[in-house]
Amino acid sequence: MTTTATLGLYGLGTMGSALALNILDKGFALHVSNRSAEAVPDFVEEARGEGLAADLHGAESLEAMVKAMDAPRAIILMVPSGKPVDATIDTLMPLLDKGDTIIDAGNSDFRETRARTKTVEDAGLTYIGMGVSGGEEGARHGPSIMVGGTPEAWDAVRPVIEAISAKFEGAPCADHLGPDGAGHFVKTVHNGIEYADMQLIAEVYGLMRYGRGDAPAAIGKVFEGWNDGPLDSYLVEITGKVLQATDRETGKSAVDVILDAAGQKGTGRWTAIEAIRMGKSASIIEAAVGGRALSSEVAVRAAGEDIFGAARGPIEVSDDDLHDALLVGRILSYAQGFRILEAASEEFDWSIDMARTAEVWRAGCIIRSVLLDDIATAFRSDLPHGQLVFAPAMVTRLQEALPALRRVVCAAATQGHAAPALSSALSFVDTLRHARGTADVIQAQRDFFGRHGFVRLDGREDQHGPWWG
Structure with missing residues (x-):
């Protein structure tokens, strides 16, 4: 050759x-x-x-x-x-x-x-x-x-x-x-999705370990089983393996001898920054980046536990609910990543083929998963309103699994378990479900303190409120 x-x-x-x-x-x-x-x-x-x-x-x-x-x-x-x-x-x-x-x-x-x-x-x-x-x-x-x-x-x-x-x-x-820069930008967003997926997996592990009291090896077995189904992916596969590994020096579970301070080389942070620059929500990725940043503040977290008290109480969540919560989070993190890619492709006139991008990620890369076939198929179809999350296959999965995510986030919140990425996933999809949200109040505030104006429901632009006389 x-x-x-x-x-x-x-x-x-x-x-x-x-x-x-x-x-x-x-x-x-x-x-x-x-x-x-x-x-x-x-x-x-x-x-x-x-x-x-x-x-x-x-x-x-x-x-x-x-x-x-x-x-x-x-x-x-x-x-x-x-x-x-x-x-x-x-x-x-x-x-x-x-x-x-x-x-x-x-x-x-x-x-x-x-x-x-x-x-x-x-x-x-x-x-x-x-x-x-x-x-x-x-x-x-x-x-x-x-x-x-x-x-x-x-x-x-x-x-x-x-x-x-x-x-x-x-x-x-x-x-x-x-x-x-198209190739490097796609890789950057890939890494942002990777951050989100890893954080979601870690949060599910945390709820099983500290909320239910499961041993790492038992949790690893659950992840191993999950890798035969819609969560089939490289990250779920290796999570099952690392949680079942034993430290050679101490005989303890390998994860129990690792300092819980995650490193980062910047690409996840770049994804969040570019999303903000382009006016696109990357809330799950942002939660993952923030989670890594807070993880590095080991002494501060220890002080916080002393001051506020350890808040992680027992929770009752099933494996099935945790599986579905992770599935929703993964779908939405992919969706957020592709929204950023589409915004950049338009801004820089790159004409990135989203379906082909999903296909390139199907093997070899860290975020490879069985979902990418469905994502590629969705992008080759007529997406409702151009949104991956509105693709029929995605809607079906989300509607079936959303109640589980809601139960998991509720259980975590009421018992003091940090689940920023899972919570962000729920907030993201709930925001999409509201035809009328609460930004009217924000626009009124902006007009009040800065006379920025707003658009009325009848379409008239640059309007001002009665607080201006």
């Missing part, structure tokens, strides 16, 4: 090394280098151990790697987002020839990708912003890949990208989703 461009990969960290092995495994020759030169011979030995070093060329520096590559070149950057990407591009550009391609395969801010695209392509080079999801295992054996760039840039690298991607029923989970 060959490609017209000579392939290079710079950055041999965990993800970069895994992706490089994947490329070699699919029959492509590859040049590699790394900022720390000592990582290169280590990787060459690793590749040799897997029988993949025949078409591998290691270089001690980025400059040496480029010099050893025949034009046209396509160089994949696997470096941390932000300044490291800019620094690498600044080093690369003078070394490349017109028509060469730079592919940023990290978790870059899509706004930076848009700016870099212009800078690089103004110099006669080609730039691709590429979202890659699936963690180390996905990178090695087949990730979900979201490409942003010109159609011509995509055509040039398509053979290798499709070859290394995950496959769903034989179809590659990789595609060109739009120009400049």
